[in-house]
Amino acid sequence: MKHWxxxxxxxxxxxxxxxxxxxxxxxxxxxxxxxxGKQRHDPDAIAENFTVRRFDANGQVKYRLTSPYxxxxxxxxxxxxxxxxxxxxxxxKPPLIFSADHARITAKGETVFLWDNVxxxxxxxxxxxxxxxxxxxxxxxxxxxxxxTNSPIxxxxxxxxxxxxxxxxxxxxxxxxLQSQATGVYIRPAQTP
Numbered sequence: 712m713k714h715w716x717x718x719x720x721x722x723x724x725x726x727x728x729x730x731x732x733x734x735x736x737x738x739x740x741x742x743x744x745x746x747x748g749k750q751r752h753d754p755d756a757i758a759e760n761f762t763v764r765r766f767d768a769n770g771q772v773k774y775r776l777t778s779p780y781x782x783x784x785x786x787x788x789x790x791x792x793x794x795x796x797x798x799x800x801x802x803x804k805p806p807l808i809f810s811a812d813h814a815r816i817t818a819k820g821e822t823v824f825l826w827d828n829v830x831x832x833x834x835x836x837x838x839x840x841x842x843x844x845x846x847x848x849x850x851x852x853x854x855x856x857x858x859x860t861n862s863p864i865x866x867x868x869x870x871x872x873x874x875x876x877x878x879x880x881x882x883x884x885x886x887x888x889l890q891s892q893a894t895g896v897y898i899r900p901a902q903t904p
Contacts, residue, residue: 754782765820765853774799774853776823778814788818797823799853799882805834807882809851809858823851831858831880840869840900844887846878856882864889870898 758781767773778792795814799807812827831844844866851858858880866873866887877890 753784755785756783757781758783763820771802772800776816776853790816792816795823795825797825797851797853799851799856801856801882801885804885805836807880808832809849811849821852821854823853825849825851829860838900842866842868844878844880858882861890866895869900870896872896 760779761777761781763776765773765775775798776792776795778795780793781790783790792814793812795809795811797809797814799809801807809823809825809829809831811825811829813825815824816822826848829846829849831842831846831849833842835841844864846860846864847862849858849860859878861877863876864874864878873887873889873893873895875889875891875893879888879890880886881888
């Protein structure tokens with residue numbers, strides 16, 4: 712009579728060693744990183760002194776973006792700009808001019824993130840003085856005609872001023888809405904006879 716139990720031990724031991732070897736290989740085998748450059752945030756294109764214009768359905772300039780220096784990054788298809796100026800044109804109204812030290816534009820250009828010394832200027836009209844708004848950062852959606860920030864903001868218009876934290880700008884309705892901590896002084900412009 713044969714003893715199967717004695718013959719099963721070497722088979723079980725070999726199966727256990729094979730399983731442990733397979734587990735150890737998978738546990739220590741690191742995936743080889745792709746070397747195609749898509750995981751790096753390095754520029755693939757650089758432009759100097761450029762201007763981009765977007766037009767509306769009627770062929771009118773909707774906005775214009777200029778910068779002395781742009782870097783495009785292929786990993787997320789974004790672009791970073793130095794000293795950008797974004798001019799948002801409005802029919803029968805003065806344009807809004809956004810400027811900053813730096814900007815980042817998303818892949819399709821639908822969002823422009825401005826930071827460091829962000830300024831917004833609206834030229835004077837017949838019934839309103841020039842408007843200046845200063846903040847540390849601003850997110851602009853030029854196609855929608857809106858912008859917003861959660862940072863402190865200071866707005867001056869003639870001798871009037873307004874301060875607050877967080878703001879929403881709607882270029883379509885020509886409104887600034889301060890989110891919180893709003894304080895200010897309004898001085899009525901002098902009436903001309």
